[in-house]
Amino acid sequence: TTTPAQASPATARPDEADSNGRPLVELRHVDKHFGDLHVLKDINLTVSKGEVLVVLGPSGSGKSTMCRTINRLETIDSGSILIDGTPLPQEGRELTRLRAEVGMVFQQFNLFANKTIIDNVMLAPVKVRHVSKQDAHDEAMELLARVGVDSQAEKYPAQLSGGQQQRVAIARALAMHPKVMLFDEPTSALDPEMVNEVLDVMLELAGEGMTMICVTHEMGFARKAADRVVFMADGKILETGAPDDFFEHPRTERAKDFLSKII
Ligand code: ADP
Ligand code: MG
DSSP, X not given: OOOTTTTOTTTOOGGGTTBTBOEEEEEEEEEEEETTEEEEEEEEEEEETTOEEEEEOOTTSSHHHHHHHHTTSSOOSEEEEEETTEEOOSSSHHHHHHHHTEEEEOSSOOOOTTSOHHHHHHHHHHHTSXXXXXXXXXXXXXXXXXXXXXXXXXXXXXXXXXXXXXXXXXXXXXXXXXXXXXXEXXXXXXXXXXXXXXXXXXXXXXXXXXXXXEEOOOHHHHHHHOSEEEEEETTEEEEEEOHHHHHHOOOSHHHHHHHHHHO
């Protein structure tokens, strides 16, 4: 597999420059406060096309907030965020368009409880992408098959297990054809026996070249899937590096301390 490190701007062949290696998500000097609390401190981060980034860090370090700023569920105080080269504006039609390019999967599955599984997946493509109902239905069924829950299409979320609901949430995000997928602790609310069925879907997506930002404490997944690991603490990115490097040789005390508690 091609790692983004091999396709960095310095080494990429010219024909690669506009495909793999292109920055899809860029955070430049991003700062964010909640009242007096400084939650994101000069965050600088570039995620290349096809790259899988795993974000680690103790609870309260700003991981979720960082994810939420990327599709503008949270505003930022200063700095800028670019999606595929275009700065996220404050509001308006361009924001709606850019937001649709970022798929998000949360810890709580956030499915619409009063809609069937298939309707959950079809809704946004019909409403936002203006896809015909027939086409949206066909694609939704394909996506549900891909994540292994097509047999549940006519059921309601509460009739599914947590692992199945989370796989539906992934299918629903994919139905918008996002350029990048954000996962914020997607397996933290699951019973242990359901964690792998969700991680397997994520691994498959990673293998297919999806650009992904994953907040997770699943170290097995991080080692298998991550091209790069980012370690956050107190609203700052303290370390960034290849997964093996980070896990074997964390440089900061915060990271050593964190790893000693979770591995
Ligand atoms: P993480 O995901 O790494 O656990 P968060 O991004 O959720 O961290 O939170 C970072 C800090 O911001 C925490 O101290 C949290 O309590 C605080 N915080 C998060 N969301 C809000 C909010 N909407 N209002 C006020 N404080 C918040
Ligand atoms: Mg969080």
